[in-house]
Amino acid sequence: MVRYITAIRVLLMLIIVLVSSVYLPDFFWKANKHENKKINVFYSPILKDFVFIKADVRQTYYADSKGKYYTRDEFEPLLPFLNFRQLMLAGKLPDVIDGVPIRPKEVSLNNINMRVQPAIIQYKPLQLFPLFESASGRLRLELPPDFFRIRSRMEFITSITNEINEEKSSLFTAALVKEGFSFPAKAIYGNPSTKKPFDEGYFVIDDKGKVFHIKMVKGRPFCKDTGIPADLDIVYMVTTENELREFYALAVTKKNEVFIVSYDKYSLIQIPVEEYDYKENTLLIKGDLFYRVITVNQENGYHSIVTNRKYQIISRTGESWSGSEATNAGIIASCLFPFTVQIEKDTTPYIDFYVQYSDFRALFASNIALLFAMYYFRKKRIPIRQAALYCTVVILTGVYGLIALLTVKDFDDDPGKS
Amino acid sequence: MVTAMVMKEWLKVRWIFIGLAVLHGAALLITYYDLLNTFKIYKANEVVIQFITFEVVFYSKVKYVSLLTGLGIGIFQFFPELNQSRLKLTLHLPVKENRLIFQMAATGAVLIIVLSVFDTLILSLITLRFLPREFFDAMVTTTLPWYLGSLCSYFWVMIVFVEPNWVKRILMSTVGLGIVSLFFEGGGYAMYALSMGHIVLLTLFSSVIIFLSAFNFKRGIW
Numbered sequence: 248m249v250r251y252i253t254a255i256r257v258l259l260m261l262i263i264v265l266v267s268s269v270y271l272p273d274f275f276w277k278a279n280k281h282e283n284k285k286i287n288v289f290y291s292p293i294l295k296d297f298v299f300i301k302a303d304v305r306q307t308y309y310a311d312s313k314g315k316y317y318t319r320d321e322f323e324p325l326l327p328f329l330n331f332r333q334l335m336l337a338g339k340l341p342d343v344i345d346g347v348p349i350r351p352k353e354v355s356l357n358n359i360n361m362r363v364q365p366a367i368i369q370y371k372p373l374q375l376f377p378l379f380e381s382a383s384g385r386l387r388l389e390l391p392p393d394f395f396r397i398r399s400r401m402e403f404i405t406s407i408t409n410e411i412n413e414e415k416s417s418l419f420t421a422a423l424v425k426e427g428f429s430f431p432a433k434a435i436y437g438n439p440s441t442k443k444p445f446d447e448g449y450f451v452i453d454d455k456g457k458v459f460h461i462k463m464v465k466g467r468p469f470c471k472d473t474g475i476p477a478d479l480d481i482v483y484m485v486t487t488e489n490e491l492r493e494f495y496a497l498a499v500t501k502k503n504e505v506f507i508v509s510y511d512k513y514s515l516i517q518i519p520v521e522e523y524d525y526k527e528n529t530l531l532i533k534g535d536l537f538y539r540v541i542t543v544n545q546e547n548g549y550h551s552i553v554t555n556r557k558y559q560i561i562s563r564t565g566e567s568w569s570g571s572e573a574t575n576a577g578i579i580a581s582c583l584f585p586f587t588v589q590i591e592k593d594t595t596p597y598i599d600f601y602v603q604y605s606d607f608r609a610l611f612a613s614n615i616a617l618l619f620a621m622y623y624f625r626k627k628r629i630p631i632r633q634a635a636l637y638c639t640v641v642i643l644t645g646v647y648g649l650i651a652l653l654t655v656k657d658f659d660d661d662p663g664k665s
Numbered sequence: 666m667v668t669a670m671v672m673k674e675w676l677k678v679r680w681i682f683i684g685l686a687v688l689h690g691a692a693l694l695i696t697y698y699d700l701l702n703t704f705k706i707y708k709a710n711e712v713v714i715q716f717i718t719f720e721v722v723f724y725s726k727v728k729y730v731s732l733l734t735g736l737g738i739g740i741f742q743f744f745p746e747l748n749q750s751r752l753k754l755t756l757h758l759p760v761k762e763n764r765l766i767f768q769m770a771a772t773g774a775v776l777i778i779v780l781s782v783f784d785t786l787i788l789s790l791i792t793l794r795f796l797p798r799e800f801f802d803a804m805v806t807t808t809l810p811w812y813l814g815s816l817c818s819y820f821w822v823m824i825v826f827v828e829p830n831w832v833k834r835i836l837m838s839t840v841g842l843g844i845v846s847l848f849f850e851g852g853g854y855a856m857y858a859l860s861m862g863h864i865v866l867l868t869l870f871s872s873v874i875i876f877l878s879a880f881n882f883k884r885g886i887w
Contacts, residue, residue, distance in 0.1 A: 254878045259872055264845035265867075371716050374855060375799050392710050394717075396799065404797045406709035429743070439714065590850055598851050599860040654836045657881060 249536055256655055259299050264644045265588065265600075271647070272580065272587040283528055284568060288560075289323040290538050291555040292344050297564045298325055298429035312564060328354050328397045328535035347536070356491050360617040363499060365594035368483040368525055374432075375404070376439050381469070383461045388441040395419070397451060398434035414416065422468035423461070429454040436484035436496065443488040450484050450496055450508070459515070460495070473513035480507075482525060497532070499525050505541075507558075509527035578608075585609035585645040587621060613645035616648040620652055667768060674742060674772035681741040682776050685734050689780050692726040693787045699723060709816075713796065720853035724804060727784050728811045728849060734780055735815035735845075736821055737774050739822025747826055756883050766827075766879040769870065773819055780810035806855035813868045814848025820871040821845060827878040839880075844871060 255628055287300040294311060300322075301308040302611065309322035323330040324339055331354045334340040341349055375394040383389065393403040393412055400420040403412040423430075433456070437449035441471025448469065456477030463471045474482075480501035494507040498515070503525055505518040523530060529544040539558065542551040548567030554560050571577045580587075586609075589601045620641040624634040631638075637655075641648035669672075685712075700723055703712055703839050715721060746752040756762045785808065792801045821841030850856070850863060857864060 251878050252877065255873055255880075259874050259877055262844065262867075262870060262874065263840050266840050269847070270843055371858075373720070373799050373803055375717055375797055377714060390710050390714060394710070394713055394797065396797070406713045409709075409793075409795060409797065439717070567727070591849060595859075596853070596856070597859045598856045600863055654833070654840065656830075656833060657884075 260640050260651035262649040263654050267647040267650050268588040272584050281571035286553040288542050289326050290540050292537050295327050357536040361532040363530040365526055366596050369595040378463050381446040383466045388446055399430050418597040421470045426470045426472050437486050444490055445488050447488050505625055519552050581605045581608045582611045613642055616645050616649040619641045667852050670768045671772050678738055678742050681737050683735055688762045689730055694728045697791050724788050730872055731811040731815040735818030739819040742773050743823055743826035762879055762883050770875055777815050803854035810848045810857040813864050817868045817871050823875050824878045827882050829882045
């Protein structure tokens with residue numbers, strides 16, 4: 248049976264391993280900072296091809312897919328929709344592209360830009376939302392005096408009194424019940440901001456997975472079952488209030504599919520995405536008068552698809568590059584650290600112990616650590632039977648285990664004998 | 666024997682405990698008046714939307730006071746033990762050393778828990794007085810890691826002070842610093858929502874390490 252003091256020593260070693268695996272790799276990468284590539288992908292209606300803006304700390308590069316580099320002044324006319332204001336200023340905005348007359352107001356209206364980051368999908372905000380008056384007749388949206396929650400019913404809490412507005416709560420709860428809503432809400436998606444041109448309220452997933460559209464029109468509830476299938480398994484929705492009024496929201500599903508919820512009776516249109524993992528990758532959708540460019544940004548690469556306005560694929564591009572693990576520092580880190588524990592990650596807002604394992608190269612340092620540990624125990628005249636458990640910790644945790652071993656230091660249970 | 670031991674520990678820490686209780690009270694009072702004044706100056710709905718959007722931790726003072734509590738009680742409880750070689754005598758009492766160490770640690774831990782419960786109660790009253798229940802839920806999950814961090818810092822102070830070897834003391838201080846830092850990361854609401862179980866385990870594991878320090882201490886004085 249393991250003596251209690253041996254068990255505590257192992258526990259202490261494991262705590263030291265944890266601390267080392269959090270801070271040592273962190274220090275190591277602070278000293279060997281790897282510069283991330285930043286590439287913005289666009290589709291030029293002039294070249295009918297992808298063009299790129301690549302940036303590093305020194306410079307911004309403008310290039311096309313054939314590898315030709317441009318100056319900024321040469322590049323901007325290739326993206327007349329993105330740069331229409333600058334081109335107007337320079338008198339270079341074309342009157343017609345592909346037979347379509349170019350009107351700045353229309354260009355501006357059709358320019359859209361959406362981004363879905365993994366951290367925002369994982370994030371669960373405070374489940375209190377302002378329900379704006381969608382048809383106030385005022386130019387600007389105004390913040391309501393109350394906030395709603397949807398638990399066993401829809402409740403409005405008036406901020407100034409911090410009390411439930413029973414009348415409004417009953418009114419909206421009844422409207423939801425009438426529409427077949429199952430309480431409580433699983434998720435609520437919307438833009439709780441007055442800085443938008445108009446309000447489309449919220450998309451709410453009920454307890455059975457059905458998606459409801461809720462807003463307030465002239466003080467009355469607007470609650471509608473969208474008919475979006477419950478088995479779609481939506482994990483996130485990005486709602487957007489855009490004057491274009493083409494779609495209400497973008498829905499990301501558990502199967503890494505992406506749909507837009509159109510203004511046409513909430514019908515779903517699937518967006519073509521490739522190699523998308525909502526837990527790890529950022530999804531970017533850029534749209535203009537002619538095209539939609541859908542880009543999946545990965546840690547070491549990207550996949551882009553350009554579609555027409557009906558989301559039919561026109562072309563695709565992509566690139567991958569070696570990440571930090573391929574640099575000299577990365578190779579050293581792989582040999583040195585059998586695993587790394589991060590408490591914060593870019594892909595989630597929450598703190599946890601995120602473990603990332605190295606590959607077989609870590610055995611190199613682990614074996615050296617083990618040899619050192621065995622030599623250490625031999626020198627201390629501690630029998631191998633007694634040291635076996637500690638050696639197991641060292642072989643499994645490599646350099647961290649060795650640090651733990653040297654920190655714990657005293658392993659003889661009965662000093663009278665040594 | 667237990668009562669005598671608890672009384673001995675209480676006598677050592679009573680003044681720092683009272684001082685810390687006053688500090689906690691002051692931090693909570695400042696939190697209350699800050700919130701009260703915010704609601705006096707700005708419209709209530711504007712305050713709420715700002716709090717929701719930016720996850721304003723209006724009780725952040727409790728974070729620092731909690732850390733100070735763990736360190737303070739730990740230092741005041743164990744510095745005299747070491748400085749005046751009292752621990753040497755204590756561990757020679759006709760009682761098992763682990764039981765004595767447990768009683769000493771439990772006394773300090775209970776005092777920290779008392780202050781943490783006090784903070785939670787008062788913060789609950791403040792939060793529910795001004796804000797909806799969601800903020801109360803967020804407050805509980807946001808502050809829990811701080812209280813656990815307070816306990817953990819106490820245990821590591823104890824581990825460091827009881828440890829007889831100076832080199833190991835420095836090493837243990839470094840490990841303790843690393844562990845305790847893990848409880849005070851992040852700035853928004855409920856940042857530890859996914860890792861609550863892990864940090865509870867880390868606190869429990871830290872509390873057990875004290876027995877190794879005691880073992881080393883007793884062995885060192887043989």
